[in-house]
Amino acid sequence: MRDETKCLHSGYTPKNTEPRVIPIYQSTTYVFDSTEDVGDVFDEPTKALIYSRFANPTVMAVEAKIADLEGGIGALCTTSGQAASLLSILNLCKTGDSFISTSQIYGGTINLFGFTFKKLGIECIFVDADADEQTLHAAFKPNTKAVFGETLANPALSVLDIEKFAKVAHAHGVPLIIDNTFATPILCKPIDFGADIVVHSTSKYMDGHAVQVGGVIVDSGKFDWTNGNFPDFTQPDESYHGIAYTDTYGKSAYIIKARMQLMRDYGVYPSANSAFLLNLGLETLAIRMDRYCSNAMKVATYFKSSNKIESVSYPGLVGDQYYPLAQKYLKGASGVVSIVIKGGKPNAIKFMDGLKLASNEVHVADIRTCVLHPASETHRQLTEEQLVAAGINPGMIRFSVGLENVEDILEDIEQSLARI
Numbered sequence: 001m002r003d004e005t006k007c008l009h010s011g012y013t014p015k016n017t018e019p020r021v022i023p024i025y026q027s028t029t030y031v032f033d034s035t036e037d038v039g040d041v042f043d044e045p046t047k048a049l050i051y052s053r054f055a056n057p058t059v060m061a062v063e064a065k066i067a068d069l070e071g072g073i074g075a076l077c078t079t080s081g082q083a084a085s086l087l088s089i090l091n092l093c094k095t096g097d098s099f100i101s102t103s104q105i106y107g108g109t110i111n112l113f114g115f116t117f118k119k120l121g122i123e124c125i126f127v128d129a130d131a132d133e134q135t136l137h138a139a140f141k142p143n144t145k146a147v148f149g150e151t152l153a154n155p156a157l158s159v160l161d162i163e164k165f166a167k168v169a170h171a172h173g174v175p176l177i178i179d180n181t182f183a184t185p186i187l188c189k190p191i192d193f194g195a196d197i198v199v200h201s202t203s204k205y206m207d208g209h210a211v212q213v214g215g216v217i218v219d220s221g222k223f224d225w226t227n228g229n230f231p232d233f234t235q236p237d238e239s240y241h242g243i244a245y246t247d248t249y250g251k252s253a254y255i256i257k258a259r260m261q262l263m264r265d266y267g268v269y270p271s272a273n274s275a276f277l278l279n280l281g282l283e284t285l286a287i288r289m290d291r292y293c294s295n296a297m298k299v300a301t302y303f304k305s306s307n308k309i310e311s312v313s314y315p316g317l318v319g320d321q322y323y324p325l326a327q328k329y330l331k332g333a334s335g336v337v338s339i340v341i342k343g344g345k346p347n348a349i350k351f352m353d354g355l356k357l358a359s360n361e362v363h364v365a366d367i368r369t370c371v372l373h374p375a376s377e378t379h380r381q382l383t384e385e386q387l388v389a390a391g392i393n394p395g396m397i398r399f400s401v402g403l404e405n406v407e408d409i410l411e412d413i414e415q416s417l418a419r420i
């Protein structure tokens with residue numbers, strides 16, 4: 001199946017007389033005929049469902065759809081994108097370990113990696129997303145267990161050279177984890193370029209309608225966990241009756257360990273109802289992404305022509321710093337355009353507050369056009385230095401183009417710019 005078809009049909013195939021649409025199995029628990037049957041599932045937890053803290057049929061149908069879209073062998077949904085990033089790293093690192101991340105990542109991820117993980121004794125080594133191979137190699141320590149980056153960074157809109165990062169990570173025997181939230185599998189499939197694990201905030205384009213927060217981790221099934229760097233995968237897990245994940249689950253070791261060990265213990269699994277809503281968003285993802293890209297291209301082109309704008313970042317624009325990488329990795333540059341208004345922060349705020357159609361909200365990738373001022377909103381806790389590292393100018397506005405008629409979006413921009 002091609003992507004548009006997968007969006008509609010993957011993950012759930014009803015049999016004779018079954019419901020056409022994925023049913024909402026809103027149940028915490030599952031019934032067994034005998035105590036022995038329950039015991040069997042404790043011995044082999046992948047055999048049947050026992051409790052919705054880590055597995056549920058509605059959620060699993062959506063997991064299968066996303067895994068299929070990304071070209072992975074399995075997926076695990078989480079209650080937020082933050083939880084997906086958290087578990088993707090905790091599945092590999094423990095106290096005393098380190099991992100490498102580009103600094104051009106989502107502000108919440110910077111907090112998680114740079115501050116919260118530090119308290120757990122896990123070090124995040126930040127590198128520039130544009131660093132050359134030599135610099136990347138030099139960042140590794142003997143205890144480094146993973147490399148992390150964003151396909152299309154929020155809000156810097158830098159495009160990651162995924163193949164370069166995969167090559168370096170693999171040379172050190174560690175996996176590359178890619179946050180593919182802004183691109184979605186419709187515009188980029190990081191696994192095709194060597195990524196081993198893909199994470200998403202499904203709260204953004206995948207859900208698309210701003211109705212529920214969620215995340216997902218996808219496993220490519222391609223990384224060799226038996227290379228000596230990951231004893232937690234190859235040695236018996238005491239908390240899981242002595243199973244060694246690579247022996248028992250082979251290629252699915254990472255995603256099964258994430259579910260059976262981490263999800264079991266941390267319990268950040270979405271409800272069936274949330275998964276049902278996420279699925280509705282996914283059904284139209286391919287067709288929505290197409291329109292986001294074309295609307296955003298027109299908006300970026302308009303901003304480019306305005307003498308009130310100092311600079312426009314949109315990797316779909318010829319001449320953009322990331323245009324060449326976007327041509328290689330992306331089928332479209334997605335729906336977010338970053339601008340810096342002349343006159344800095346005061347004019348940025350004036351422009352934002354003058355918009356009538358576009359809403360001022362702490363969200364991005366909504367179906368409706370929305371704007372955000374990273375320096376005074378989502379990224380206000382970052383120091384000037386971190387702001388620069390994350391690619392954020394104090395006068396920068398993140399303009400998330402929605403699916404309204406683009407002429408209405410452009411008229412709104414025009415009337416608000418006229419007030420400056």
Ligand SMILES: *Cc1c(COP(=O)(O)O)cnc(C)c1O
Binds near residue numbers: 081082200203214215
């Ligand atoms: C929003 C976002 C996250 C965090 O996701 P939540 O669902 O808000 O927890 C992570 N990565 C990127 C790129 C994001 O845009």
